[in-house]
Amino acid sequence: MTDYNARPWLPRYDAGQPHDLVPEFPDALSMFAATAARVPDADAVRYLGGRITYRELDELTDAFAAGLLEGGFTAGDRVALYLQNVPQFVIGLVGAWKAGGIAVSVNPMNRERELELLLRDSGATVLVCLQSLYRDVAAAVLPGTDVRTVLTTSELEYATEPDERLLGGTERIELPDTVDLAGLLERFRGQRPPAVSFTADDIAFLTYTSGTTGPPKGAMNTHGNVVFNSQAYRHWCELDGDAVVLGVAPLFHITGLIGHITVSLLLGAPLVLFHRFEPSAAIDVIRAERPTFTIGSITVFIALMNAPNAEKEALTSLTRIWSGGAPIPPSTVKAFSQTFGQYVHNIYGLTETTSPSHGVPRGAEAPVDEASGALSVGVPIYNTVVRIVGEDGQDLPAGEVGEIVTTGPQVVPGYWNKPEETAKAIPGGALHTGDVGYMDEQGWFYIVDRKKDQINAGGYKVWPREVEDVLYEHEAVREAAVVGVPDEYRGETVKAFVSLRPGRSVDEAELIAFCRARMAAYKYPRQVEFLDEIPKTVTGKLLRRELRGR
Structure with a gap:
């Protein structure tokens, strides 16, 4: 194993990994198009026995875009995706881009008040949602929003081997006031929408992060942000053409969007989805699909350890595991390794950094802060400058605790229609994270507290x-x-x-x-x-x- 414990990033660059990571594509749509042309017959999505190839995904997203455009959708319009981890999320995301639009990811756990806030703020004109979410939540709030078209779908769609643990009790619902997504895709199958050209500065999607006061803020993740961090995942996690991505993080979350969807679209790798996380079902999916890479909250890995079918050989294919979004107790990493024989690498980022800004390199083990017992979140990834600053805004030396301020190609340009919030949080392109931590003498970063009350x-x-x-x-x-x-x-x-x-x-x-x-x-x-x-x-x-x- 390579020794990363002294200046941990240098051996990676010396080994030929890119230090100055140059984006290969101007935008995420052209990234997908290149992959679909390169590996058309490879699986793009695997879902409860069902398969969608890249050729089929290309056709389905063409049909989605053509259907939107016939309904009056125009460039820059927003498509809200109110879905669980189902193939329709990927179809809606790429299809929105093909129509020249912006995707808006919505937490499927949101209730009426929360959904209405996001729809109103984003100005979404199209909503794609599960039938049950429309019936139970969305129908009540849509009259007060800009939504003109509602596309509903079932989690049973594309599943050829439904699992009772995941879909038990699910039934298709007739909703006469909405457009059936499957019907729209069938109607427009074979049609190709006009070609769309994005720049790196165009917005790919809005991901919402709540503020301490006032309404939620929509981070404007650009196509340049998306392409850069998709490539960062590929290199940092050492993913190749044989990768199979396990989708345990919610797709609406920035981790799922980049660490699952767009890295798969870049690699031409299958993305394994199973509606929602249930530990025993997840282990069975892993046994069947043999994924090689995943990233998720540490609670996912705790749940896997405590599943009734948690056997050491169950996760042998998962040789690349990262965890972010929540603090990781060192004892949990040790216990997971003892249970499954795999090491969980830490990673750190925010919605505003389009997923990672720091990570533990593959093959390295994160050091532990002796004073607090905190596990290091890693070192800055490619092309990323991270400073620790004091209350006066001045840089602090190694070992001193202050606010983490991040600059890099993955940092969003701002918040949707909120210039004052943007100027406050991202002055001059430098993201003031609100997280408090320090860097040690070897360059490892630690989060020790939160500046805010989140x-x-x-x-x-x-x-x-x-x-x-x-x-x-x-x-x-x-x-x-x-x-x-x-x-x-x-x-x-x-x-x-x-x-x-x-x-x-x-x-x-x-x-x-x-x-x-x-x-x-x-x-x-x-x-x-x-x-x-x-x-x-x-x-x-x-x-x-x-x-x-x-």
């Missing part, structure tokens, strides 16, 4: 203010404060501290159920503690640190 629940980001706003909707709640507290499985979970109005009453279970009905599943509080008074400063600011200490 909660990281199993890789999903939760802002306290959003949860507090929902709590305040309950008639019995007088004051509410939300913090993240340690959790063995999720790393961190949501806890609410609540004081009640005089003469009103509500118990913990009722308040949790109230939030659960109004928020995505990862956001609602798992714990509620009732206090007579929420601790605050003399100016009325919530003392979150004191609450965490409880």
Whole structure:
């Protein structure tokens, strides 16, 4: 094994890996077109027994684009994808590009309030969603948005071997007020839309990251951002033409978009999807499809270790595993290696860095910070400059703790229609991450705290203010404060501290159920503690640190 522990990035470059990574394609659509021409008969997507080749994916995305254009879609319009990990997500993404549009990824766990915010902010005119999500969520909010066309689809589509653990109870639903996606694709199959030309600066998709106050912000991930980090994954993780990508991260998330979809489109590799993650089913899929690479939250790998069919030989094909999105306990990495014989490499990035800005090189083992016990998130990837800055904005020396500021080809130019937020967070193209950490003498980076109050629940980001706003909707709640507290499985979970109005009453279970009905599943509080008074400063600011200490 190569020794990366002294200046860990140098051996990779000396071995011929690119230091100055030059984009091979001007945009993600031309990247896909080159792959479809090169390996037309290779599998592009594998889904519960079903197969879609690159030739077929090219035809399906042509049909999708042709259908949109006939319906009045124009260049720059947005297509919202409100889907689980199904082939239709890939079809909608590439098809949106072929129509000259921008894809908007939407968390399928979002409820009415959250979905409406994203649709309104993005101005999406087309919504592609699962039939059940339209029936249960989307139908109620669409009248107040710009959406003109709704394409609905079933998770049963393309699955030739449905798994009860993943699709049990799923039925096709007749929705007369929507356009059936399968019918649209059949109708326009064989048609080719007019050629589209993008530049590296054009927006490929909007991925939403919540702010501490106000509405969510749509990060404008450009085609240049996408192509660069797709190539970065290929080189950093040492992926070749024999790669098979396992889709365990949500496709709406920047990790799934780049670390699953676009790296597969670059490589000409099969992307293995199975609707949603269930550990025992995932292990069976791995046994059957023999994937070689994946990236996901550490909670995925914890769940795999605890699955009833977790046997050492089950994951032998997965020789390249990375994990990001949530802190990784060193003990978990060790336990995973003991269970399956594979090492989980750490990786770090944000929505605004279009997935990775740092990573542990393949073959290296991340060092552990002796003081905090934190596992290093790696070193900066290609062409990426990362600074640690103090409160005065000046660079700090190795070992000093400060804010992580990142500059590189993967950093987005800004937030959709939010110039003030852009100027604040990305002045001059330098992303002020809000994460606090340090770099050691060897160049390894560590995250030691969060500058903001964001909660990281199993890789999903939760802002306290959003949860507090929902709590305040309950008639019995007088004051509410939300913090993240340690959790063995999720790393961190949501806890609410609540004081009640005089003469009103509500118990913990009722308040949790109230939030659960109004928020995505990862956001609602798992714990509620009732206090007579929420601790605050003399100016009325919530003392979150004191609450965490409880």
